Amino acid sequence: MTDPDHAARWALDDEELESLMIGATPDDLGRVGNPVAEFFVDARNARGVRQPSPDGALIGLFGGDLAGLDAEIPERPRMSAPPHPGGNGSSDLFRGPGDDLGLSSVGGSGWSGPEAAPITGAHDVRPRRGAHDAAPVADDGFTIPAAAGDPFAGRPDDPFAGRPDDPFAGVPSEPLADDPFAGRPNDPFGERPNDPFGERPADPYGPRPGGPFADDPYGAPTIADAPLRGSLLAERTAAHNRLVVPPTEAPATSVGAFFGQVFEPTTPKVLMGVATVAVLLTGGALLGVINLPFLGGGGVDNQAITGLEAQTEGGIVGQESETGEPAIAEQSSTVPADAGSSVVTVPLPDVATPLTASTTTVVVPRNTTTPTIASPTTESTVEETTSSVEETTSTVDPSSTTETTDPSTSSTETTETTVEETTTTTVEETTTTESTEPPPAENNNE
């Protein structure tokens, strides 16, 4: 907690603060020991603590050829913080080794030419405040006379004057206001509530009734473990817009297939989905799960496409939609198993034309554990509606997305291109280019 009395005793007025900022010492103000005044000493004393090596800049400039540069440059010592006893009201904070080198710090007269004075101390030998105060440009913070020859005065091409869009004004730290990735409602990479690949809460195969691998999630299922039997009773889970298939009591010879997910279509004419097909060998052995994406469209009621049937040689095992109507208009005939494989035909929803009428055949070779999908070379046909892609380029407000800085070294250009597809996908492509250019020096001419 701050003691108000002490704080009031040490508080400086505006004039004192400003004079400290522009070079007065605590001694000048009779404020030696004042923590606020001493803070300015510390702040100024931080100057030159580190003497950076010019190698980085010069090597970058000369490509590593530093021949001719004088390396005999002593390190700059830390400036002395205490005020000079003989201070004349000016800042002794500038008193540095330059004084010791015999270089006058007053008026900047200690330099007689590039070859005359030692390099070290050039910075240190800054004019004391007294000399600075006597300069034509008043430094009192309030009165700014137009100094003759002031390079900033009245230049028509002053690069600093009158820039309408200060790219650095009010730039929030985080997040950036012009962050092209922030808060995009149509961010194609954003979280999608109906992500077909999202977490699926319900195991489509349900709890396994038992068996030696019942508790082993990696155990190889056996016929006894096979949960998918018989009819596929589709249920839509409200939270995930998903259909799951509970175990049924159908014969173990069935091949199960069910509808995995249905997107909520972004346009009423297009549906997309992923049919998750569980492939069982005859007898119930689970071979695996295949996700079969498909497209649909044509303004069909989404609720109608809630079921997917699976067929075996025995006919339709089961199908159901939430509307109670068969979701599949045309039943694909079952392809009998040939000598070497069981062929499972999984018809996808045949919705109104010109929708996709897809039939995907899953060929399950016997005595193997890897199902192969015959489509599209054999019986799988996917007809996609012709989609026209309209590409538009949005015009972005330059003040918010395109920034030009001068002589700033920062230039941020943001280009937004919105590609609208008439099907379902909206692709928003954002390109952010940040380039840094050295300041145009021509702006400092004259």
Next chain:
Amino acid sequence: MTSPMGESAFGEIIDGAKNGDGRAFEHLYRWLAPEITTFATVRGTDDPEGVANEVFFRAFQKLDRFQGRSDAFRAWIYAITRNLLIDTHRAGARRPDIASNEVPDLATAGADVEALDLLSTQRVTRVLSYLSDDQRDVILLRMVGDLSLQQVSVIVDKPVTAVKALQRRGLRRLQSEVLSEVVRP
């Protein structure tokens, strides 16, 4: 503020630098790099020396088109520095934080370090961090850069009156933070 070398000498140096004289470059660097480093340090950058190098590298690349007095050169260098720091800050904000593998040197932790910290640059930087970016820039450009209000107003692209207001509010805030850190009941 004019250069300590005088305007005539500055003119010779700047001409030499434009002609590719390495020593002239180094003269300019030695003149301003320490205070640029300080400016970058107390403004809170992690690599002030690197900032100073980058600033002069950029300046030297465009030096052939520069014409002006030494005080214009100083203001120009500070403008480059400020913009570079803003760029760096922006770039850092877009990058994910990467955990440092550096283990703090616990052996140095102690009362003596805490006492020294009161006088260290870290303290100055910390107190200055309480200011807004504009307030901090104005005060540092004035205090470290010894730039006039007019020059600062040009660099920060704000009217002189706005710079005065920023300066006044920043100084008051600075005093308040210093007193709140130091003054205890």
